[in-house]
Amino acid sequence: MGQALDLLKASLGEDADLGAASEVLLWDQQTYMPPRGGPYRSAQLAGLELLIHQRSTSDELGTLLDAADQEVAGLHPDSDEARLVRVTRREYSRRRRIPSAWAGEFARVTSLAQQVWERARDTNDFALFRPHLERIVTMRREYASFFAPHASPYDPLLDSYEPGLKTAKLLEVYATLRPALRDLLGEITAHAGAVTDSCIQGDFDERTQWDFGIEVLRRMGFDFERGRQDLSAHPFTTSFSPSDVRITTRLHRDLLTSALLSSIHEGGHGLYEQGVDPGLARSPLASGASTAMHESQSRLWENLVGRSRPFWRSFFPALQTHFPQLHALSLEGFYRAINKVTASCLRVEADEVTYQLHVMLRFELELALLEGSLQVKDLPGAWNERMQQDLGITPPNDAQGALQDGHWASGDFGYFPCYTLGDLISVQIFDQALKQEPQISQEIESGNLVPLLGWLRENVYKHGAKFEAEELVRRITGLPTQVQPYLRYLRTKFGEIYGLLS
Numbered sequence: 001m002g003q004a005l006d007l008l009k010a011s012l013g014e015d016a017d018l019g020a021a022s023e024v025l026l027w028d029q030q031t032y033m034p035p036r037g038g039p040y041r042s043a044q045l046a047g048l049e050l051l052i053h054q055r056s057t058s059d060e061l062g063t064l065l066d067a068a069d070q071e072v073a074g075l076h077p078d079s080d081e082a083r084l085v086r087v088t089r090r091e092y093s094r095r096r097r098i099p100s101a102w103a104g105e106f107a108r109v110t111s112l113a114q115q116v117w118e119r120a121r122d123t124n125d126f127a128l129f130r131p132h133l134e135r136i137v138t139m140r141r142e143y144a145s146f147f148a149p150h151a152s153p154y155d156p157l158l159d160s161y162e163p164g165l166k167t168a169k170l171l172e173v174y175a176t177l178r179p180a181l182r183d184l185l186g187e188i189t190a191h192a193g194a195v196t197d198s199c200i201q202g203d204f205d206e207r208t209q210w211d212f213g214i215e216v217l218r219r220m221g222f223d224f225e226r227g228r229q230d231l232s233a234h235p236f237t238t239s240f241s242p243s244d245v246r247i248t249t250r251l252h253r254d255l256l257t258s259a260l261l262s263s264i265h266e267g268g269h270g271l272y273e274q275g276v277d278p279g280l281a282r283s284p285l286a287s288g289a290s291t292a293m294h295e296s297q298s299r300l301w302e303n304l305v306g307r308s309r310p311f312w313r314s315f316f317p318a319l320q321t322h323f324p325q326l327h328a329l330s331l332e333g334f335y336r337a338i339n340k341v342t343a344s345c346l347r348v349e350a351d352e353v354t355y356q357l358h359v360m361l362r363f364e365l366e367l368a369l370l371e372g373s374l375q376v377k378d379l380p381g382a383w384n385e386r387m388q389q390d391l392g393i394t395p396p397n398d399a400q401g402a403l404q405d406g407h408w409a410s411g412d413f414g415y416f417p418c419y420t421l422g423d424l425i426s427v428q429i430f431d432q433a434l435k436q437e438p439q440i441s442q443e444i445e446s447g448n449l450v451p452l453l454g455w456l457r458e459n460v461y462k463h464g465a466k467f468e469a470e471e472l473v474r475r476i477t478g479l480p481t482q483v484q485p486y487l488r489y490l491r492t493k494f495g496e497i498y499g500l501l502s
Protein backbone atom coordinates (compact mmCIF):
# COMPACT_ATOMS: atom_id res chain seq x y z
CA MET A 1 0.00 0.00 0.00
CA GLY A 2 1.09 3.54 -0.69
CA GLN A 3 2.85 5.73 1.78
CA ALA A 4 0.20 8.51 1.83
CA LEU A 5 -2.53 5.97 2.52
CA ASP A 6 -0.53 4.52 5.43
CA LEU A 7 0.01 7.99 6.86
CA LEU A 8 -3.67 8.80 6.37
CA LYS A 9 -4.72 5.63 8.19
CA ALA A 10 -2.36 6.38 11.07
CA SER A 11 -3.71 9.90 11.39
CA LEU A 12 -7.36 8.77 11.19
CA GLY A 13 -6.58 6.12 13.81
CA GLU A 14 -5.41 8.80 16.22
CA ASP A 15 -8.54 10.87 15.48
CA ALA A 16 -10.67 7.80 16.17
CA ASP A 17 -8.88 7.29 19.51
CA LEU A 18 -9.58 10.88 20.52
CA GLY A 19 -13.20 10.49 19.39
CA ALA A 20 -13.56 7.32 21.46
CA ALA A 21 -12.11 9.12 24.51
CA SER A 22 -14.72 11.80 24.07
CA GLU A 23 -17.45 9.13 23.81
CA VAL A 24 -16.26 7.57 27.08
CA LEU A 25 -16.62 10.95 28.79
CA LEU A 26 -20.11 11.44 27.33
CA TRP A 27 -21.19 7.91 28.25
CA ASP A 28 -19.95 8.48 31.80
CA GLN A 29 -21.75 11.82 31.99
CA GLN A 30 -25.04 10.07 31.27
CA THR A 31 -24.50 7.05 33.49
CA TYR A 32 -22.23 7.43 36.55
CA MET A 33 -20.92 11.00 36.78
CA PRO A 34 -21.85 12.65 40.10
CA PRO A 35 -24.11 15.71 39.76
CA ARG A 36 -21.40 18.29 40.42
CA GLY A 37 -18.97 16.89 37.90
CA GLY A 38 -20.83 18.77 35.18
CA PRO A 39 -18.95 22.03 34.51
CA TYR A 40 -15.52 20.35 34.42
CA ARG A 41 -16.88 17.58 32.20
CA SER A 42 -18.22 20.18 29.75
CA ALA A 43 -14.79 21.80 29.61
CA GLN A 44 -13.11 18.41 29.06
CA LEU A 45 -15.46 17.57 26.21
CA ALA A 46 -15.05 21.01 24.65
CA GLY A 47 -11.25 20.72 24.82
CA LEU A 48 -11.25 17.30 23.16
CA GLU A 49 -13.69 18.41 20.46
CA LEU A 50 -11.56 21.43 19.65
CA LEU A 51 -8.51 19.20 19.28
CA ILE A 52 -10.38 16.65 17.15
CA HIS A 53 -11.84 19.37 14.97
CA GLN A 54 -8.48 21.04 14.38
CA ARG A 55 -6.89 17.72 13.45
CA SER A 56 -9.71 16.55 11.21
CA THR A 57 -9.83 19.82 9.23
CA SER A 58 -6.11 20.56 8.98
CA ASP A 59 -4.36 21.51 5.74
CA GLU A 60 -2.00 18.55 6.34
CA LEU A 61 -4.93 16.15 6.28
CA GLY A 62 -6.09 17.76 3.01
CA THR A 63 -2.66 17.20 1.46
CA LEU A 64 -2.62 13.59 2.68
CA LEU A 65 -6.10 13.02 1.24
CA ASP A 66 -5.01 14.36 -2.16
CA ALA A 67 -2.01 12.04 -2.20
CA ALA A 68 -4.07 9.07 -0.98
CA ASP A 69 -6.61 9.79 -3.72
CA GLN A 70 -3.88 9.18 -6.29
CA GLU A 71 -2.84 5.94 -4.59
CA VAL A 72 -6.34 4.43 -4.53
CA ALA A 73 -7.19 5.54 -8.08
CA GLY A 74 -6.41 2.07 -9.46
CA LEU A 75 -8.25 0.12 -6.75
CA HIS A 76 -11.76 -1.27 -6.98
CA PRO A 77 -14.14 1.58 -6.00
CA ASP A 78 -15.73 -0.68 -3.34
CA SER A 79 -12.42 -1.63 -1.72
CA ASP A 80 -11.98 -0.63 1.94
CA GLU A 81 -9.18 1.76 0.97
CA ALA A 82 -11.07 3.55 -1.81
CA ARG A 83 -14.13 3.86 0.42
CA LEU A 84 -12.05 5.10 3.33
CA VAL A 85 -10.65 7.92 1.23
CA ARG A 86 -14.08 8.77 -0.16
CA VAL A 87 -15.84 8.89 3.22
CA THR A 88 -12.96 10.82 4.81
CA ARG A 89 -13.08 13.33 1.95
CA ARG A 90 -16.83 13.84 2.44
CA GLU A 91 -16.42 14.44 6.19
CA TYR A 92 -13.34 16.61 5.65
CA SER A 93 -15.24 18.88 3.24
CA ARG A 94 -18.17 19.12 5.64
CA ARG A 95 -16.10 19.82 8.72
CA ARG A 96 -13.84 22.36 6.98
CA ARG A 97 -16.87 24.64 6.70
CA ILE A 98 -17.19 24.71 10.50
CA PRO A 99 -14.80 26.90 12.53
CA SER A 100 -12.93 24.85 15.18
CA ALA A 101 -13.85 27.38 17.87
CA TRP A 102 -17.53 26.88 17.03
CA ALA A 103 -17.16 23.07 17.30
CA GLY A 104 -15.51 23.33 20.73
CA GLU A 105 -18.08 25.80 21.98
CA PHE A 106 -20.94 23.64 20.70
CA ALA A 107 -19.57 20.63 22.60
CA ARG A 108 -19.39 22.73 25.79
CA VAL A 109 -22.88 24.23 25.35
CA THR A 110 -24.57 20.90 24.60
CA SER A 111 -22.80 19.03 27.39
CA LEU A 112 -24.10 21.62 29.90
CA ALA A 113 -27.52 21.72 28.27
CA GLN A 114 -27.91 17.95 28.64
CA GLN A 115 -27.29 18.19 32.36
CA VAL A 116 -29.76 21.07 32.74
CA TRP A 117 -32.31 19.29 30.54
CA GLU A 118 -32.29 16.25 32.84
CA ARG A 119 -33.04 18.48 35.84
CA ALA A 120 -35.64 20.47 33.91
CA ARG A 121 -37.42 17.31 32.84
CA ASP A 122 -37.30 15.82 36.34
CA THR A 123 -38.77 19.00 37.83
CA ASN A 124 -41.03 19.81 34.88
CA ASP A 125 -39.41 23.23 34.48
CA PHE A 126 -39.17 24.37 30.86
CA ALA A 127 -38.01 27.86 31.94
CA LEU A 128 -34.84 26.31 33.39
CA PHE A 129 -33.95 24.70 30.05
CA ARG A 130 -35.13 27.58 27.84
CA PRO A 131 -31.94 29.74 27.73
CA HIS A 132 -29.86 26.64 26.91
CA LEU A 133 -32.17 25.68 24.09
CA GLU A 134 -32.17 29.25 22.79
CA ARG A 135 -28.38 29.16 22.65
CA ILE A 136 -28.47 25.81 20.83
CA VAL A 137 -31.00 27.02 18.25
CA THR A 138 -28.87 30.11 17.62
CA MET A 139 -25.78 27.93 17.19
CA ARG A 140 -27.63 25.53 14.91
CA ARG A 141 -28.68 28.45 12.72
CA GLU A 142 -25.05 29.54 12.63
CA TYR A 143 -24.14 26.00 11.63
CA ALA A 144 -26.61 26.13 8.73
CA SER A 145 -25.14 29.48 7.64
CA PHE A 146 -21.69 27.85 7.26
CA PHE A 147 -23.21 25.84 4.40
CA ALA A 148 -25.07 28.67 2.64
CA PRO A 149 -26.50 28.86 0.10
CA HIS A 150 -29.05 26.12 0.74
CA ALA A 151 -32.71 25.56 -0.11
CA SER A 152 -33.54 25.19 3.61
CA PRO A 153 -31.48 25.86 6.75
CA TYR A 154 -32.53 22.34 7.75
CA ASP A 155 -30.65 20.77 4.82
CA PRO A 156 -27.13 21.08 6.27
CA LEU A 157 -28.34 19.59 9.57
CA LEU A 158 -29.99 16.66 7.84
CA ASP A 159 -26.83 16.15 5.83
CA SER A 160 -24.75 15.67 8.98
CA TYR A 161 -26.84 12.60 9.92
CA GLU A 162 -27.95 11.45 6.49
CA PRO A 163 -25.57 12.56 3.75
CA GLY A 164 -27.48 13.90 0.77
CA LEU A 165 -30.94 13.90 2.36
CA LYS A 166 -32.94 17.06 1.60
CA THR A 167 -35.81 18.70 3.47
CA ALA A 168 -37.89 18.75 0.27
CA LYS A 169 -37.61 14.95 0.02
CA LEU A 170 -38.73 14.53 3.62
CA LEU A 171 -41.74 16.77 3.09
CA GLU A 172 -42.69 14.49 0.22
CA VAL A 173 -42.41 11.38 2.40
CA TYR A 174 -44.46 12.98 5.17
CA ALA A 175 -47.14 14.16 2.71
CA THR A 176 -47.86 10.46 2.04
CA LEU A 177 -47.19 9.13 5.51
CA ARG A 178 -49.20 11.51 7.68
CA PRO A 179 -52.66 11.12 6.05
CA ALA A 180 -52.19 7.34 5.77
CA LEU A 181 -51.26 7.03 9.46
CA ARG A 182 -54.06 9.33 10.57
CA ASP A 183 -56.56 7.27 8.58
CA LEU A 184 -55.25 4.04 10.06
CA LEU A 185 -55.31 5.52 13.56
CA GLY A 186 -58.88 6.67 12.99
CA GLU A 187 -60.00 3.17 11.96
CA ILE A 188 -58.20 1.61 14.90
CA THR A 189 -59.71 4.10 17.34
CA ALA A 190 -63.16 3.03 16.15
CA HIS A 191 -62.21 -0.55 17.12
CA ALA A 192 -60.24 0.37 20.24
CA GLY A 193 -62.14 -2.11 22.39
CA ALA A 194 -60.52 -5.02 20.50
CA VAL A 195 -57.27 -4.79 22.48
CA THR A 196 -56.46 -4.30 26.15
CA ASP A 197 -53.01 -3.87 27.68
CA SER A 198 -53.89 -3.97 31.36
CA CYS A 199 -51.84 -7.19 31.68
CA ILE A 200 -48.52 -5.39 31.06
CA GLN A 201 -49.32 -2.62 33.52
CA GLY A 202 -49.01 -3.19 37.25
CA ASP A 203 -46.09 -3.96 39.50
CA PHE A 204 -43.10 -5.72 37.94
CA ASP A 205 -39.94 -6.25 39.95
CA GLU A 206 -37.18 -4.14 38.43
CA ARG A 207 -34.35 -6.61 39.07
CA THR A 208 -36.35 -9.32 37.29
CA GLN A 209 -37.02 -6.96 34.37
CA TRP A 210 -33.29 -6.28 34.16
CA ASP A 211 -32.41 -10.00 34.22
CA PHE A 212 -34.94 -10.88 31.53
CA GLY A 213 -33.65 -8.04 29.34
CA ILE A 214 -30.09 -9.36 29.66
CA GLU A 215 -31.27 -12.86 28.75
CA VAL A 216 -33.00 -11.54 25.61
CA LEU A 217 -29.90 -9.51 24.66
CA ARG A 218 -27.74 -12.66 24.98
CA ARG A 219 -30.12 -14.61 22.78
CA MET A 220 -30.05 -11.78 20.21
CA GLY A 221 -26.29 -12.32 20.09
CA PHE A 222 -25.18 -9.19 21.95
CA ASP A 223 -21.67 -10.08 23.12
CA PHE A 224 -21.15 -9.10 26.76
CA GLU A 225 -17.43 -9.78 26.39
CA ARG A 226 -17.44 -6.84 23.98
CA GLY A 227 -20.14 -4.66 25.50
CA ARG A 228 -22.29 -3.92 28.51
CA GLN A 229 -25.65 -2.48 29.51
CA ASP A 230 -26.14 0.23 32.15
CA LEU A 231 -28.94 2.53 33.31
CA SER A 232 -29.46 6.10 32.08
CA ALA A 233 -32.24 8.72 32.00
CA HIS A 234 -32.61 8.34 28.25
CA PRO A 235 -31.57 5.04 26.65
CA PHE A 236 -28.72 5.31 24.14
CA THR A 237 -25.91 3.35 22.49
CA THR A 238 -22.31 4.35 22.04
CA SER A 239 -19.28 2.53 20.77
CA PHE A 240 -15.68 2.97 21.82
CA SER A 241 -14.60 0.26 19.37
CA PRO A 242 -16.21 -2.85 17.81
CA SER A 243 -14.94 -4.61 20.96
CA ASP A 244 -16.48 -2.21 23.47
CA VAL A 245 -20.07 -1.23 22.76
CA ARG A 246 -22.22 0.35 25.47
CA ILE A 247 -25.99 0.30 25.59
CA THR A 248 -28.29 1.69 28.27
CA THR A 249 -31.88 1.25 29.34
CA ARG A 250 -34.20 2.56 32.05
CA LEU A 251 -36.64 0.64 34.23
CA HIS A 252 -40.30 1.40 34.86
CA ARG A 253 -41.77 -0.69 37.63
CA ASP A 254 -45.33 -0.09 36.45
CA LEU A 255 -44.84 -1.00 32.75
CA LEU A 256 -43.49 -4.44 31.92
CA THR A 257 -42.35 -3.91 28.34
CA SER A 258 -40.81 -0.45 28.53
CA ALA A 259 -37.30 -1.47 29.64
CA LEU A 260 -37.36 -4.65 27.58
CA LEU A 261 -38.28 -3.04 24.26
CA SER A 262 -35.79 -0.28 24.93
CA SER A 263 -33.09 -2.91 25.60
CA ILE A 264 -34.00 -4.66 22.36
CA HIS A 265 -33.89 -1.32 20.48
CA GLU A 266 -30.48 -0.34 21.85
CA GLY A 267 -29.38 -3.96 21.47
CA GLY A 268 -30.11 -3.59 17.74
CA HIS A 269 -27.81 -0.57 17.62
CA GLY A 270 -25.27 -2.50 19.65
CA LEU A 271 -25.28 -5.56 17.38
CA TYR A 272 -24.65 -3.27 14.42
CA GLU A 273 -21.62 -1.72 16.11
CA GLN A 274 -20.28 -5.10 17.28
CA GLY A 275 -20.81 -6.52 13.80
CA VAL A 276 -18.65 -4.02 11.91
CA ASP A 277 -15.67 -5.70 10.22
CA PRO A 278 -12.81 -5.43 12.78
CA GLY A 279 -10.54 -4.49 9.86
CA LEU A 280 -12.36 -1.14 9.75
CA ALA A 281 -11.67 -0.35 13.44
CA ARG A 282 -10.03 2.99 14.30
CA SER A 283 -11.31 4.56 11.09
CA PRO A 284 -14.31 6.66 10.01
CA LEU A 285 -15.77 3.47 8.52
CA ALA A 286 -16.04 1.73 11.90
CA SER A 287 -19.67 2.64 12.56
CA GLY A 288 -23.07 2.37 10.93
CA ALA A 289 -23.70 3.61 7.38
CA SER A 290 -25.77 6.54 8.65
CA THR A 291 -28.14 7.50 11.43
CA ALA A 292 -31.18 6.27 9.48
CA MET A 293 -29.49 2.94 8.73
CA HIS A 294 -28.64 2.65 12.43
CA GLU A 295 -32.23 3.34 13.43
CA SER A 296 -33.40 0.82 10.84
CA GLN A 297 -31.44 -1.85 12.70
CA SER A 298 -32.65 -0.88 16.17
CA ARG A 299 -36.26 -0.56 14.98
CA LEU A 300 -36.00 -3.88 13.09
CA TRP A 301 -35.12 -5.72 16.29
CA GLU A 302 -37.54 -3.74 18.44
CA ASN A 303 -40.62 -3.94 16.19
CA LEU A 304 -40.27 -6.58 13.50
CA VAL A 305 -38.75 -9.05 15.97
CA GLY A 306 -39.56 -7.81 19.50
CA ARG A 307 -43.21 -7.01 18.84
CA SER A 308 -43.86 -10.04 16.62
CA ARG A 309 -45.77 -13.27 17.23
CA PRO A 310 -42.91 -15.59 16.19
CA PHE A 311 -40.55 -14.02 18.74
CA TRP A 312 -42.98 -14.30 21.64
CA ARG A 313 -43.97 -17.86 20.77
CA SER A 314 -40.63 -18.85 22.17
CA PHE A 315 -39.95 -16.03 24.65
CA PHE A 316 -43.37 -15.70 26.30
CA PRO A 317 -43.07 -18.90 28.37
CA ALA A 318 -39.72 -17.61 29.69
CA LEU A 319 -41.30 -14.26 30.53
CA GLN A 320 -44.07 -16.08 32.42
CA THR A 321 -41.44 -17.92 34.44
CA HIS A 322 -39.92 -14.59 35.46
CA PHE A 323 -43.29 -12.97 36.20
CA PRO A 324 -45.73 -15.50 37.70
CA GLN A 325 -48.55 -12.92 37.54
CA LEU A 326 -48.64 -13.58 33.76
CA HIS A 327 -49.47 -17.28 34.18
CA ALA A 328 -53.15 -16.94 33.33
CA LEU A 329 -52.40 -14.77 30.29
CA SER A 330 -52.41 -16.26 26.78
CA LEU A 331 -49.67 -15.64 24.25
CA GLU A 332 -52.27 -14.03 22.00
CA GLY A 333 -53.43 -11.72 24.79
CA PHE A 334 -49.84 -10.67 25.43
CA TYR A 335 -49.07 -10.17 21.73
CA ARG A 336 -52.09 -7.90 21.35
CA ALA A 337 -51.26 -6.01 24.54
CA ILE A 338 -47.74 -5.10 23.43
CA ASN A 339 -49.15 -3.91 20.11
CA LYS A 340 -52.01 -1.86 21.51
CA VAL A 341 -52.38 1.40 19.59
CA THR A 342 -53.02 4.43 21.77
CA ALA A 343 -52.53 8.13 21.25
CA SER A 344 -50.11 8.83 24.09
CA CYS A 345 -47.73 11.60 25.11
CA LEU A 346 -44.36 9.83 25.03
CA ARG A 347 -42.60 8.97 21.77
CA VAL A 348 -40.38 6.27 23.25
CA GLU A 349 -43.43 4.39 24.57
CA ALA A 350 -45.43 4.89 21.37
CA ASP A 351 -46.84 2.01 19.34
CA GLU A 352 -45.88 1.54 15.70
CA VAL A 353 -48.92 3.34 14.28
CA THR A 354 -48.57 6.59 16.23
CA TYR A 355 -44.75 6.61 16.41
CA GLN A 356 -44.17 8.49 13.17
CA LEU A 357 -46.83 11.08 14.08
CA HIS A 358 -44.62 11.89 17.10
CA VAL A 359 -41.58 12.13 14.86
CA MET A 360 -43.27 14.41 12.32
CA LEU A 361 -44.31 16.78 15.08
CA ARG A 362 -40.69 17.16 16.18
CA PHE A 363 -39.45 17.57 12.63
CA GLU A 364 -41.89 20.39 11.93
CA LEU A 365 -41.12 22.19 15.18
CA GLU A 366 -37.37 21.91 14.53
CA LEU A 367 -37.83 23.27 11.05
CA ALA A 368 -39.89 26.21 12.38
CA LEU A 369 -37.27 26.96 15.07
CA LEU A 370 -34.48 26.98 12.49
CA GLU A 371 -36.43 29.03 9.98
CA GLY A 372 -37.27 31.48 12.76
CA SER A 373 -41.04 31.16 12.46
CA LEU A 374 -41.17 29.68 15.99
CA GLN A 375 -39.43 31.06 19.09
CA VAL A 376 -38.15 28.78 21.84
CA LYS A 377 -40.37 30.54 24.39
CA ASP A 378 -43.42 29.47 22.37
CA LEU A 379 -42.26 25.89 21.92
CA PRO A 380 -44.30 24.20 24.72
CA GLY A 381 -47.49 25.82 23.44
CA ALA A 382 -46.77 24.91 19.84
CA TRP A 383 -45.97 21.36 20.94
CA ASN A 384 -49.27 20.95 22.75
CA GLU A 385 -51.21 22.42 19.85
CA ARG A 386 -49.66 19.92 17.44
CA MET A 387 -50.28 17.01 19.81
CA GLN A 388 -53.93 17.98 19.91
CA GLN A 389 -54.12 18.20 16.11
CA ASP A 390 -52.32 14.96 15.33
CA LEU A 391 -53.11 12.71 18.27
CA GLY A 392 -56.08 14.39 19.88
CA ILE A 393 -54.42 14.72 23.29
CA THR A 394 -52.70 17.44 25.30
CA PRO A 395 -49.74 16.51 27.53
CA PRO A 396 -50.41 17.11 31.23
CA ASN A 397 -47.06 18.90 31.59
CA ASP A 398 -43.90 19.82 29.64
CA ALA A 399 -42.00 16.82 31.05
CA GLN A 400 -44.39 14.71 28.98
CA GLY A 401 -44.41 17.36 26.25
CA ALA A 402 -41.61 19.47 24.83
CA LEU A 403 -39.08 18.34 27.47
CA GLN A 404 -39.40 14.58 26.93
CA ASP A 405 -36.55 13.92 24.47
CA GLY A 406 -32.86 14.57 24.98
CA HIS A 407 -32.11 15.26 21.31
CA TRP A 408 -32.48 19.04 21.43
CA ALA A 409 -30.33 19.28 24.56
CA SER A 410 -27.55 17.41 22.78
CA GLY A 411 -27.98 19.70 19.76
CA ASP A 412 -29.25 16.88 17.57
CA PHE A 413 -31.48 18.93 15.29
CA GLY A 414 -32.11 16.91 12.14
CA TYR A 415 -31.90 13.54 13.92
CA PHE A 416 -35.63 12.78 14.28
CA PRO A 417 -36.36 12.25 10.56
CA CYS A 418 -33.82 9.43 10.68
CA TYR A 419 -36.36 7.47 12.73
CA THR A 420 -38.74 7.77 9.80
CA LEU A 421 -36.29 6.59 7.18
CA GLY A 422 -35.13 3.96 9.66
CA ASP A 423 -38.64 2.52 9.94
CA LEU A 424 -39.08 2.47 6.16
CA ILE A 425 -35.69 0.79 5.67
CA SER A 426 -36.27 -1.71 8.48
CA VAL A 427 -39.32 -3.17 6.73
CA GLN A 428 -37.61 -3.38 3.33
CA ILE A 429 -34.52 -5.04 4.77
CA PHE A 430 -36.46 -7.50 6.93
CA ASP A 431 -38.65 -8.46 3.95
CA GLN A 432 -35.51 -9.10 1.93
CA ALA A 433 -33.98 -11.25 4.68
CA LEU A 434 -37.13 -13.43 4.79
CA LYS A 435 -37.22 -13.62 1.00
CA GLN A 436 -33.63 -14.82 0.80
CA GLU A 437 -33.81 -17.07 3.86
CA PRO A 438 -37.44 -17.99 4.59
CA GLN A 439 -36.37 -20.27 7.46
CA ILE A 440 -35.40 -17.20 9.52
CA SER A 441 -39.02 -16.83 10.58
CA GLN A 442 -39.34 -20.44 11.82
CA GLU A 443 -36.00 -20.13 13.59
CA ILE A 444 -37.23 -17.03 15.43
CA GLU A 445 -40.34 -18.99 16.44
CA SER A 446 -38.16 -21.65 18.01
CA GLY A 447 -36.10 -19.01 19.81
CA ASN A 448 -33.11 -19.13 17.51
CA LEU A 449 -32.16 -15.60 16.52
CA VAL A 450 -28.76 -16.58 15.14
CA PRO A 451 -29.82 -16.99 11.47
CA LEU A 452 -31.30 -13.47 11.41
CA LEU A 453 -28.22 -12.05 13.11
CA GLY A 454 -25.99 -13.86 10.63
CA TRP A 455 -27.89 -12.46 7.66
CA LEU A 456 -27.78 -8.92 9.04
CA ARG A 457 -24.05 -9.21 9.79
CA GLU A 458 -23.33 -10.34 6.27
CA ASN A 459 -25.59 -7.86 4.48
CA VAL A 460 -25.55 -4.80 6.73
CA TYR A 461 -23.29 -4.75 9.78
CA LYS A 462 -19.94 -5.84 8.43
CA HIS A 463 -19.82 -3.03 5.86
CA GLY A 464 -19.73 -0.35 8.56
CA ALA A 465 -19.90 3.06 6.88
CA LYS A 466 -18.40 1.91 3.58
CA PHE A 467 -21.68 2.55 1.75
CA GLU A 468 -24.13 5.38 2.25
CA ALA A 469 -27.57 4.36 3.50
CA GLU A 470 -29.43 4.72 0.23
CA GLU A 471 -26.69 2.87 -1.61
CA LEU A 472 -26.77 0.04 0.92
CA VAL A 473 -30.57 -0.26 0.71
CA ARG A 474 -30.28 -0.57 -3.06
CA ARG A 475 -27.47 -3.12 -2.82
CA ILE A 476 -29.51 -5.24 -0.42
CA THR A 477 -33.03 -4.91 -1.84
CA GLY A 478 -32.47 -3.68 -5.40
CA LEU A 479 -34.84 -0.78 -4.67
CA PRO A 480 -34.69 2.72 -3.17
CA THR A 481 -36.17 3.50 0.26
CA GLN A 482 -39.95 3.58 -0.12
CA VAL A 483 -43.01 4.52 1.93
CA GLN A 484 -45.48 1.95 0.59
CA PRO A 485 -43.92 -1.28 1.95
CA TYR A 486 -43.95 0.26 5.43
CA LEU A 487 -47.60 1.32 5.13
CA ARG A 488 -48.53 -2.14 3.79
CA TYR A 489 -46.76 -3.76 6.75
CA LEU A 490 -48.62 -1.58 9.27
CA ARG A 491 -51.98 -2.08 7.57
CA THR A 492 -51.58 -5.87 7.45
CA LYS A 493 -50.36 -6.22 11.03
CA PHE A 494 -52.80 -3.86 12.70
CA GLY A 495 -55.67 -4.71 10.34
CA GLU A 496 -55.41 -8.27 11.65
CA ILE A 497 -55.04 -7.28 15.30
CA TYR A 498 -57.97 -4.85 15.21
CA GLY A 499 -60.13 -6.77 12.72
CA LEU A 500 -60.16 -3.95 10.15
CA LEU A 501 -61.46 -4.46 6.65
CA SER A 502 -58.64 -4.33 4.14
Ligand SMILES: [Zn+2]
Pocket residue numbers: 265269295298
Ligand atom coordinates in the same frame (compact mmCIF):
# COMPACT_ATOMS: atom_id res chain seq x y z
ZN1 LIG B 1 -32.28 4.36 18.29
